[in-house]
Amino acid sequence: MEDKEFSAALYQAAEERKNWYDTSELPKLRDDYKGFQDSVSRILNVFLKKKLINEDPYKQEKKISDIQVPPETPYAEGDRTMVIGTRLSDFESSLDFLYSYYKFSVNNLPLEQIKKLVALNGCFNWANISILSDKPNTKGLAELLQPITQGSDTLSVSMINDSISQIKKCLDSITGVLKNLTDFQKEYYKIEIRKKILSTPAFDRAKAAENPGAAVQQIRKMFPGIMGKKNFYPELIEEIIHEEFGPNSRELRTKLLEKLSVSAGKTEKKEQQIDLKEFLLDGIRTIASTAPQYEQILPKLEENKNILKNQNSGFMYKLHIMLCKAFHIEEKELEYTIMVMDPITQLQKSK
Numbered sequence: 205m206e207d208k209e210f211s212a213a214l215y216q217a218a219e220e221r222k223n224w225y226d227t228s229e230l231p232k233l234r235d236d237y238k239g240f241q242d243s244v245s246r247i248l249n250v251f252l253k254k255k256l257i258n259e260d261p262y263k264q265e266k267k268i269s270d271i272q273v274p275p276e277t278p279y280a281e282g283d284r285t286m287v288i289g290t291r292l293s294d295f296e297s298s299l300d301f302l303y304s305y306y307k308f309s310v311n312n313l314p315l316e317q318i319k320k321l322v323a324l325n326g327c328f329n330w331a332n333i334s335i336l337s338d339k340p341n342t343k344g345l346a347e348l349l350q351p352i353t354q355g356s357d358t359l360s361v362s363m364i365n366d367s368i369s370q371i372k373k374c375l376d377s378i379t380g381v382l383k384n385l386t387d388f389q390k391e392y393y394k395i396e397i398r399k400k401i402l403s404t405p406a407f408d409r410a411k412a413a414e415n416p417g418a419a420v421q422q423i424r425k426m427f428p429g430i431m432g433k434k435n436f437y438p439e440l441i442e443e444i445i446h447e448e449f450g451p452n453s454r455e456l457r458t459k460l461l462e463k464l465s466v467s468a469g470k471t472e473k474k475e476q477q478i479d480l481k482e483f484l485l486d487g488i489r490t491i492a493s494t495a496p497q498y499e500q501i502l503p504k505l506e507e508n509k510n511i512l513k514n515q516n517s518g519f520m521y522k523l524h525i526m527l528c529k530a531f532h533i534e535e536k537e538l539e540y541t542i543m544v545m546d547p548i549t550q551l552q553k554s555k
Contacts, residue, residue: 207448210457211398217464218395221388222310224466230308233381240374241299243367246492248296250360256348257289266294268301271320274327278340288344295327315389316435318382325378330371363492366485391464393437394444397423400430402448416449513538 251257274291306312313321329342335350337343352360401407401423412419423441427434447456528535543552 211403213461214395214398214457214464217461217466218392220466221464222392225310225385225388229381229385230310230313233378234303234306234308236374236377236381237299238303240371240378241296241303242489243370243374244292244296244299246363246367246489248292249492249495250352250364251289251292251348254352254360256351257285257292260290260293263293263297266297268297268305271302271306271317271324272298273320273323274298274341276327276339276341279344284344284347288341288348291327291341292345295324298324310385310389310392313385313389315386315393318386318389321378321382325375325382330368330375333368366489370489388464390437390440391460393434394440394447396431396434397441397444398448401426402444404430412445413449416445419445419449509538512540 248257252259272294274294279287327341328345329337329339333342333346333349335343335346337346349364352364355361402409404426406426407422412422420438420441423444424436427436447453447460450456525535527533541554544555545552
């Protein structure tokens with residue numbers, strides 16, 4: 205395959221692959237992070253309900269504008285509740301940022317950003333939560349989970365186990381996509397080098413073909429002025445030299461085009477089987493995620509109820525209550541009059 209023919213085929217294959225990631229794989233990755241965040245949020249809510257940790261008072265004030273990985277530094281045993289509670293809360297906020305604000309695209313996920321995501325995913329070792337872990341965050345999480353998993357609250361135990369199981373599934377899917385995306389970003393990086401350096405008149409292709417070793421030095425010398433602040437990866441530059449000027453370049457080029465083919469990233473569609481258990485668990489998880497909202501609504505409803513009830517707290521009302529109790533007359537149910545808007549007529553009426 206001639207150089208121009210190969211370059212045209214390579215650029216087209218890369219763009220098709222890039223579009224496939226942007227429209228198919230990365231939207232799924234975003235959804236996986238949402239499932240990840242929902243599960244971590246449920247675990248946090250159980251910890252807060254059991255008073256194993258305290259709510260982070262600064263959670264709403266912390267502004268996240270990029271992928272932030274909670275620290276993995278050791279801490280004093282007496283600070284475990286505060287430290288792990290804060291780190292887990294920050295971890296959940298980072299996952300929420302990814303789903304709510306982060307743009308999942310090939311251009312927005314270069315190798316450096318993928319490394320941050322991998323580091324974030326590994327902040328807690330969800331696949332092996334153990335008090336014997338040598339990772340401070342994982343060990344602290346295991347110690348917080350211990351009184352729940354060994355307790356008698358079966359509902360909380362079930363919710364914790366189900367949440368961790370869901371996290372593992374999400375992480376398996378996320379890890380697979382990030383691994384494949386890393387491989388593609390390496391090839392995309394190499395394509396940039398080809399376009400911006402190897403295709404310029406300043407690069408001596410004839411000299412590079414005669415002495416592939418010197419070609420690396422050519423690229424290194426031209427790199428800062430053309431590529432700016434991008435990282436220089438010597439191993440990837442070596443791969444370019446082998447594919448362009450090596451003795452088995454034809455074979456390497458063929459493998460590269462096959463690797464970038466969109467069909468290579470697709471899997472055969474299997475007949476979908478309906479799992480009623482998963483439907484039920486999804487419903488339970490959805491209901492469980494609304495608990496914080498109901499916990500905020502309930503006190504307000506109770507407060508309003510008492511205000512309305514105490515409007516009739518005069519002498520005659522108290523006498524009425526006393527007579528009802530004396531003669532075993534059931535008190536009427538408390539009724540509330542509210543104003544509702546008719547969606548058709550746009551008129552208000554009381555009910």
